[in-house]
Each structure stands twice: as structure tokens, then as C-alpha cells.
Amino acid sequence: MKKLIKPFLTVIALLCGNNLFAQVPILTYNTPQTLGVGYTTLPSSPTNTGGAIPATNYSAVSTLVSSGLNNPRAIAYDGTGNYYVADYGSNKILKVTAAGVLSVFAGSGTAAVTNGTGTGASFSGPSGIVYLGGNLYVTDYGGHTIRRIVVSSALVSTIAGASGITGTTNNATGTTARFNQPYGITTDNTNLYVTEFASHTIRKIVATAPYAVTLLAGSAGLPAETNGTGAAARFTQPTGIFYDGTNLFVADYTGNTIRKVTTAGVVTTIVSTGLNLPVDITADKAGNLLIADAGSHTIKTCTNTGASFLTLAGSGAATEADGVGTAAQFNTPFCLTNDASGNILIGDYISASSTIRKMTLTGYTISPALPTGLTLDSSTGIISGTPIATLAATNYTVKGYNSSGNSTGTNNINLTIVEPPSIIGYGGTGSPYLLSLNKAVTLTPVNTGGAVPATVYSTVSLFAGSATGVTGTTAGGAGTTARYNNPTGISVAGNTLNYVTDKGNHVIRKLVGTTTGTQTTYAGTMSSPGMSNTTLGTFRSPAGVTSDAYGNLYIADSANHAVRKINASPFAVSTLAGNGASGSTDAAGLSASFNGPRGIAIDAAGDLYVADRLNNKIRKVTAAGVVTTFAGSGALGSTDATGTAASFNAPVGVAVDAAGNVYVADREAEKYEK
Numbered sequence: 001m002k003k004l005i006k007p008f009l010t011v012i013a014l015l016c017g018n019n020l021f022a023q024v025p026i027l028t029y030n031t032p033q034t035l036g037v038g039y040t041t042l043p044s045s046p047t048n049t050g051g052a053i054p055a056t057n058y059s060a061v062s063t064l065v066s067s068g069l070n071n072p073r074a075i076a077y078d079g080t081g082n083y084y085v086a087d088y089g090s091n092k093i094l095k096v097t098a099a100g101v102l103s104v105f106a107g108s109g110t111a112a113v114t115n116g117t118g119t120g121a122s123f124s125g126p127s128g129i130v131y132l133g134g135n136l137y138v139t140d141y142g143g144h145t146i147r148r149i150v151v152s153s154a155l156v157s158t159i160a161g162a163s164g165i166t167g168t169t170n171n172a173t174g175t176t177a178r179f180n181q182p183y184g185i186t187t188d189n190t191n192l193y194v195t196e197f198a199s200h201t202i203r204k205i206v207a208t209a210p211y212a213v214t215l216l217a218g219s220a221g222l223p224a225e226t227n228g229t230g231a232a233a234r235f236t237q238p239t240g241i242f243y244d245g246t247n248l249f250v251a252d253y254t255g256n257t258i259r260k261v262t263t264a265g266v267v268t269t270i271v272s273t274g275l276n277l278p279v280d281i282t283a284d285k286a287g288n289l290l291i292a293d294a295g296s297h298t299i300k301t302c303t304n305t306g307a308s309f310l311t312l313a314g315s316g317a318a319t320e321a322d323g324v325g326t327a328a329q330f331n332t333p334f335c336l337t338n339d340a341s342g343n344i345l346i347g348d349y350i351s352a353s354s355t356i357r358k359m360t361l362t363g364y365t366i367s368p369a370l371p372t373g374l375t376l377d378s379s380t381g382i383i384s385g386t387p388i389a390t391l392a393a394t395n396y397t398v399k400g401y402n403s404s405g406n407s408t409g410t411n412n413i414n415l416t417i418v419e420p421p422s423i424i425g426y427g428g429t430g431s432p433y434l435l436s437l438n439k440a441v442t443l444t445p446v447n448t449g450g451a452v453p454a455t456v457y458s459t460v461s462l463f464a465g466s467a468t469g470v471t472g473t474t475a476g477g478a479g480t481t482a483r484y485n486n487p488t489g490i491s492v493a494g495n496t497l498n499y500v501t502d503k504g505n506h507v508i509r510k511l512v513g514t515t516t517g518t519q520t521t522y523a524g525t526m527s528s529p530g531m532s533n534t535t536l537g538t539f540r541s542p543a544g545v546t547s548d549a550y551g552n553l554y555i556a557d558s559a560n561h562a563v564r565k566i567n568a569s570p571f572a573v574s575t576l577a578g579n580g581a582s583g584s585t586d587a588a589g590l591s592a593s594f595n596g597p598r599g600i601a602i603d604a605a606g607d608l609y610v611a612d613r614l615n616n617k618i619r620k621v622t623a624a625g626v627v628t629t630f631a632g633s634g635a636l637g638s639t640d641a642t643g644t645a646a647s648f649n650a651p652v653g654v655a656v657d658a659a660g661n662v663y664v665a666d667r668e669a670e671k672y673e674k
Helices: 010-017
Strands: 035-036 040-043 060-065 072-077 082-087 092-099 102-106 126-132 135-140 145-150 155-160 182-187 192-196 200-206 214-216 238-243 246-253 257-261 266-273 277-284 289-293 298-302 310-313 333-338 341-348 355-360 363-367 374-376 382-385 389-400 412-420 421-426 446-447 485-492 494-504 507-510 518-521 543-546 554-557 562-567 572-577 598-603 608-612 617-621 627-631 651-656 664-667 671-673
Touching: 072 333, 072 341, 072 412, 072 671, 082 126, 082 135, 082 182, 092 126, 135 182, 155 310, 182 246, 192 238, 238 382, 246 277, 246 289, 289 333, 289 341, 289 412, 298 333, 333 617, 363 374, 485 598, 494 543, 507 543, 543 608, 554 598, 554 608, 562 598, 598 664, 608 651, 617 651, 627 664
Parallel strands: 035 412, 072 126, 126 182, 182 238, 238 277, 277 333, 485 543, 543 598, 598 651
Antiparallel strands: 040 382, 060 355, 072 082, 082 092, 092 102, 126 135, 135 145, 145 155, 182 192, 192 200, 200 214, 238 246, 246 257, 257 266, 277 289, 289 298, 298 310, 333 341, 341 355, 363 389, 374 382, 389 412, 421 446, 485 494, 494 507, 507 518, 543 554, 554 562, 562 572, 598 608, 608 617, 617 627, 651 664, 664 671
């Protein structure tokens, strides 16, 4: 309901203390994927190159405060971990810590409009509250006034309206203005905006003395759902109001609509169906609106244009139960606000048994819902399970949320589920069969599952290059017309061979035909070794190659003693680590050194593992180019041990499985090691 305003020093402290979440996530999945009915899938994990995502379940609802409340109508966050509640039924302003500790901040409990300090002051049905510049501003619904509380001293004063006197006086200042049941309140840092429940209007108050009051939109005493500008617009008992940095959004309670109001007073309706007494409104870090829909006992959400309207949390049953999403339950949720950590606090109205609920909006979501048998872990983004039915190729969008917003990048994963072969008999009559010696017999399988390709299992055939071992520099061509000179490394994405390191020709070749072997030169200059990063770049005996989820390539450039990167879009060749000189220095970027690196592989986190052949080590390279020794002492040997206590003898190949285990082909030791 309230616009979140943070003091400057608080912003600095939060940025310094929460830098891990200071940017939105950037997610990618290995896609497309083909799964088999009845087969447990290997977990599909996202790669996140952006801000970290907390290990929380998106839309998980818990109870923060379970007693001491009486009809909370509004909640404000001060930017330092404290919440302030306008508790209508008790006529008090309550303070709630992040841990859920409740205390009385101001108000005697007597229904009156009395200025004073802390509990020496009185309120009459406080309904709205917002934090601005060290002050709380409160709409006193029963007293028809706007109150200010200095947070540092709890000093309460009346800044606009007169106690017990109703009216609609505009173009007035301070206590000469008149209100009629002021309800919601928000701020744009300069002005306060107030909804008037009984007058059906939106009022504007300059937030500094003498507190000039004007009409922003609506016409007093004329309820309706009419779009327009200023007094030509109409509302029907507006309640909650929120400012998103550009526009105001209003919950039109009896009209069952959400209205957008510009700061110039232009009113439009963005949601007109699907609501049942919407009473309050706020937004998440991604700018999506969140609506406390009191009559349906749910929290609704939509974009700031009204699109993608759906139920985010609550089953619709009028009771209270913690849970995730629609498994949670509310009993007439009446107010809500956001905080700096991506949480939403909700006031659940049950008279003297009211509660404050907390909904976490960090974690992962997927749309549309996965088919039966597959699940998304909303705290990790991992997709796993056992599909039970076939599925045509379908795109799913996964979003990761942290305190800065939701994910960007390639969030889509394309899934196809096929029926695996299921042979149940031969000849259609079952078995056993009685056969005769020296007489031909034909048994035909009956397959009630997925089709089996007409190929011979484990057949080896020539895909590209010369069948007689002829080397060459043919830059293009298909299949056996292409020529290579010591092809050493291959990169495979999904079921497709993509790239080959043509070591003797000092180039990277790209396969552009999945069945014909058609290929082109992707990077490097044919038969021209070097270490240039310009245009297509140059390489010197490139050996290993691997790719990440974005299609970028990483090359173990063996004779340049370096790890090179080829960015897919825009295309660019660069040196990630190493400088052309042999060595074994652990360092960052060009300060690191290798000695004849051969194999290279990448893990789910984007870290590279390099078989540093002549150093007899396995090196680890981060996405930022920081090089460390992962395993191997550097001494020749075949000792099995941990980390640098182990030894290798000219390791040439390396691979990483889904669990993060690293496997090494140790050439001279004639071993495969894990």
C-alpha cells in the first residue's frame, strides 16, 4: 500500500551489506531436452550469472505476528528492518521488528484525536500509514484528519483536517482543509496522496508546512467507475493506494477494480474483473502489483498494466494456514506492504484475533505448469522427476527472484517427452517358441512404445573428413570432402556435434549439418598460428573445446599455453587466462600461466577445468579468469589423493558430470581418474 522510501544512509548500508543480491538474476538452462516416459530425469539445474537467489520458496506464507493485533488496516516499512502498523481496532500505531516482536509505538487506545508523545497521543481508527524522511504519516479515519509521527521521538501532531469535522474542502492548508473518512496514504517523496472512502476522491497534500491540500481526482459524493481527468473521474469507496515511482495505483474497494492515476490526475482502469473487495495494493521488486482481495481471501497479482492477472497466494477458504502459494490460506487480508528483502507483509483481519503474515517473494517460478511427474524446486530452480505421459515440444519460462527483481536472459527451457520402446513379445503370440533344427525362422517384435530408428546399435561410421587419413585445409565442404589436420577436441550440445578443434590447422571448425557433416571455419586463420584476438582471432595448436549455456566456446590453446574464449553474440575472441608463455602460476587473467593445456570441461556453475598436460595438473578457471590448481602436485606420478596431494602423468582429457565430479584421462599413467 505504501511507497517504500529509504533514507540515503540506509540505502548505502543496504547496498554494502547485500551486494550479493544487488543485481537481478540471469538464468539459462540446457535446452532443448528430450525425456522418456517412465524414466527418472537427471536434475536440470539453472546457470545463474547474475545476482544470487536466496534458497527460499517463492510465495511461501508464514505467520510473523499471531497476537496483540485488532484489525490492522495498513503497514509501513522504515527501511531499517522495522514495520509500523495502523491498528484500526485498538486505535494504536504498533511497531513490529523483523523477528516479529510487537510493541505499542503510539496511541493510548482511546478513540480520540489528541496530539502528544507515544501513548500520550490518541487516534480514532487509524487506517493508512506511510514512512517518509524520518516521519510516519497516518490517516485517522474516524477523526477525519492526517497525523504525523516523528519516529525518533514518537511525537504526534495533526497536519491536516480538523478533529470530528467532515468535509471536502480543497485548495486549503493544514487544519483548514476538511476530509471525510481518509483511508489510504502513499508518497512520491514530495507529496502525500490520500484516498477518501466516504467522499470517493483522491487528495494531494504537499508534505511540508503549511501542508497545502488539493483534489487530484474524483468528485466528492459522486461514486462511480468513470475514467477521466481530475474531477471528471469517479471512484467508489477507494481504499489502498501505492506509488510505483511513476504512477499511483488505487484499490477501488466497492467498485472491485484497480485504477491507475497519474500524478496529473489522469485516471484509467487496469483491472475490472476477477476481484472481490480489493482493499490494498503494493508491488514486488519486479514492478508487479500485489492486491489484498479481502472478499476472496486471496492475494492477487498482475503487471502494472493489468496483464497476467492471477491468484498468487490463498486457497479462497476463509481461514488461516501457512503454506506456499494457493496452499496457504487467509481470512480477509486487509493490508500489505513490501520491504527491502523481497518480502510482503500482510495484515490478516479477524477482529481481535488478527495476524501479520509474511510472504517470501524470492525463489523460482515456472510457467506454464510442468506436466505430471515433473516438478520445479522453487528454492533451487532444479527440474526433476519421472514424466508419465508424452508431451509435444513445449516452452516453459522459469523466473528467478531476488531482492532486486526477477531474472533476465534466456529463461526458457524446451521439453519434449517421448514414449520409449516397449517390446512385449514376438510374432504376436508370446513365448516360449518351439523351433526346429536347420529350418529358417523369422521373429518380428511387437513394439507398443516409441518408434525405434532403423539403425544398427553401436555402428561406427565416418561423419566428416578423410577415410584414408588424408590431411588438408579444406575450409568448407560436407562429410568426406572436408579435410582436417589432427582434429583433437569436440564440443557437443544436446545430441548435436557443434565444434571441432583442428589442431594442426590452428582453427576451430563449426559443424552446420547435423547429418551431412557440413562444416565451416568458425575462428582462427587456416595454417596461420598466432595469438591475436582481432576479427576471427588466431590460435596455436588448439586442443580442447567446451561450451557454456550461452553458446560461448572455451579453447585450451595448447601451444599458446592459454585458455581462450569465443563469445557467441556478439562474436569476439579473447584470452581468458594465460599469456603465451609456459608456466604454472595461479593468478587472474594474463598473470596466470599454463604449460601445454589439452582437455577442457565446464561445470554447471560456469567454472572450467583444464588438463594442464606438461604441468601434470588439473587447473580450475572461473568465469572471471581466476586460475587455481584444483588437483595435482606437479610431480610425475599416479598417486590417488586429495587436491594437490594427488599426482598425474601428462593428463590430456577432462570431463565433469551433473553432480560436479571431475574425471581425468591420465595419458602416461594409462588411467582414468575421478
